[in-house]
Amino acid sequence: MEGSAMSDAVLAAAGVRKNYRSGDRVIEVLRGVDLVIGAGESVSIRGESGSGKSTLLNLLAGLDEPDAGRLSWAGEPAHAARRARFLGMVFQSFYLIPEIDALANVLMAARMVKAPGAAERARANELIARVGLAARASHLPAQLSGGERQRVAVARALMNAPQLLLADEPTGNLDEHTGDAVIELLLGLCRETQTALVLVTHNAAYAAKTGRQLFLREGLLH
Secondary structure (H helix, E strand, O other), X not given: OXXXXXXXXXXEEEEEEEEEEEOOEEXXXXXXXXXXXXXXXXXXXXXXXXXXXHXXXXXXXXXXXXXXXXXXXXXXXXOHHHHHHXXXXXXXOOOOOOOOOHHHHHHHHHHOOOOXXXXXXXXXXXXXXXXXXXXXXXXXXXXXXXXXXXXXXXHHHOOOOOOEEEEEOOOOOOXXXXXXXXXXXXXXXXXXXXXXXXXXXXXXXXXXXXXXXXXXXXXXXX
């Protein structure tokens, strides 16, 4: 992988390896993953259950450390202190704070960066409206459907205008119709905002909607 290409990329991984130990055995999960994501690009990653998709996404997010290899965000080494500003994440489980309403959950992402002011509150309201939940902004997560909760999670992930959004099976807890709507929303918002997207999914139809499709097999991306 050329150094110039890596430095121009929103995300660049080179030779990323991750092993886990099970008793006396060492299990190779990732055996040297190379991946470059350009600004505004959408990429899907599929793979069999247990192939290491979530492990890879956690490494790309800086939530875990690789055993070997290099990872950079926009040409700089990945670092936890930069995460809240640089990337957003959407998970299969919504991970909303149950005691606060939808708007406050979106605004919580801003609190990871600084105390939110009027501009941040305006952006949170704009995002809640953009995901179709303006009338539900004051509702607690328990008062929302699964699809509505995932829409709140998408808005939260975009709160800090990240360069990169990582989505790990974001439709896994949704029915097919609701999942279709969430994927269209996610892809549409990323296109509008020129946010790069890495989508981990088992759904071939969803993967086909991204600009590039990859498959994780035997610890390598194909």
